[in-house]
Amino acid sequence: MNNAIGVFDSGVGGLTVAREIMRQLPNETIYYFGDVKNCPYGDKTKEEIIKYTDRAVKFLIDKGVKMIVLACNTATAAALDYLQDKYDIPIIGVVQPGARRAIQATENNKVLVLGTKFTANSKVYDIEIENINSEILVFDKACPAFVPFIESEGNLDKEATKNILKESLNNTSNLGIDTVVLGCTHYPILKKDIEEYYGSSIKVISSGREAAREVSTVLGYAKLHQKKLNKKEHKFYISEASENFNNIASKWLNKEITAEVVEI
C-alpha cells in the first residue's frame, strides 16, 4: 500500500525513529510532523499533551497516512491510549516496543531505563514491563543533560561526551543490570558511546529502533506494507519556522531538509 507512515514528535528527537524506519523499510514513505512551536512537552499537563498530539495526528491522517508512530516518549505516555481509541488506523508509540525488546533481551531480569525527567518520573517503562512480565526489576535514571548536549551545535566532542556520560550515568553500572533502554528518542545519537561506557556484557536498546521494527510487524499483519520501490518523497512539517529543526534534520538524515511550516 502506497500511503505514507506518519511520524510525530514534539521536535527533532523523533527523527532518529524516522531514520530507522528509512533504514529498515526503504520502500516506505514518511510524513514527519515536529510540533516545534509547543516543544518541549515535558513541562505540560497530560490534557495539553493530548490536545497537541491529537491535532498533529489529525493533520497527518488528513494527509492520508496509513499508520502513525508517536516517536516521542512523553506523547506516548500521555496520549497513546486516547488516540488508539479515537482513530481507526494503527497507532504505535516508542515505549512498548522498547519495553518488549528489554523483556526479550534481559537474561537476569534487571533493566535500566534512561530518559528525560518526565519519562523517569512517569515510570511508564516500569508499568509496561510489569504488565507483561512482573519478574523483571526496572530502574529509572533521568539524564537531563543529554538533550541540550545532543542538540548543541557542531559535532559532538568525544571527550565532552565521555564526561557527560560519566556524570549522568554515575552509579548505574553497579545495579547488576544486563540491559539498558534508551528511553528518549535523542539518545540513539550517543548509542555507541553509551555502549562503550557500559561494556560488552550490557545490551543497549534503542526504543526508536524497536519502534521501527514494530512498524514493520504492524504493517505486516495488517498487510499494509509497500512491497515495491515505488514510494513518494518523504515530507517534513513543523508548526513554526525553525532553523534549528532544519539544521539537525539535515545532519541526522544526512541530506538537505527544509521542513514546511504549517498552521494546524
Place this chain on the structure above:
Amino acid sequence: MNNAIGVFDSGVGGLTVAREIMRQLPNETIYYFGDVKNCPYGDKTKEEIIKYTDRAVKFLIDKGVKMIVLACNTATAAALDYLQDKYDIPIIGVVQPGARRAIQATENNKVLVLGTKFTANSKVYDIEIENINSEILVFDKACPAFVPFIESEGNLDKEATKNILKESLNNTSNLGIDTVVLGCTHYPILKKDIEEYYGSSIKVISSGREAAREVSTVLGYAKLHQKKLNKKEHKFYISEASENFNNIASKWLNKEITAEVVEI
C-alpha cells in the same frame, strides 16, 4: 485476557518457541499441539500441510485460545496466509518475525538463513525479506544433519557438536554476512555453539525467540495480554502416543511433561 495462546508444530521443534513465550511472557498460558502422527511435514505437499495444520489450529481454537503461533517454518511457509484469511483470531508464524529481526540487525545487508532442506529450497525468508527490504542479500544453507542430531538421546556432546557444525556450516563464514537466522525451531538448542562458531562479529537470531516477541506485540496492540499472574496450567496435546515427544519436552522445558493423546 485469561485465554491461552495456541502453539502448533508438527513435532517437538515448536517447544523452543513455547519455552521462549513462557520466559518472556510468564503471565500467559500455552496450549501446545504437536502433530507427531504426521511428522515431518517437509516431505508433504502444500495441500497436505494446509489440511493437517488447519485441523490442529481448529482443535486449538475450539479449546478457546486467543491467538495461534505456527511454531514451524514449514507450516508457516505453506499455511499461514490461508489460515489468517480463514480465522478471525490473530495467527502468526515464525518466518516473518525472524525476517524482521534480520532486517533490523544487519548493518551490511548480508544475511544467512540456516534451515531444513524444505525451508532452504522454499526461499521463504528471501521472499519475506525482499518484500520488506530489497536492498538485503539473503543466502540459504540447508543443514539436514542438525534435527536428527538434536533429537538424539542424551546430552549433546561438545566435540560431536563442533564437528557437525564444522561440516554443515562449511564455507558460510566467508560469505561476508553479519547476521545468521536460525530458520528451524530445533536450532536454538545449538544457539550458543553456533554463536561460538561464527564469533562475536556475527549476530545469531532465533526465529522462535522473535516469534515470542511478536506474540507480545500482537497481544499488546489487540489489548489481549494477560496482565496478572492468574494463569491456567500449560497443556500439551499430541496426535499419536510418543515417548520421544514426552522425553524431549521434559528435557527442553525442564519439567515432567506427559502430553495428552487426542484424535482430531
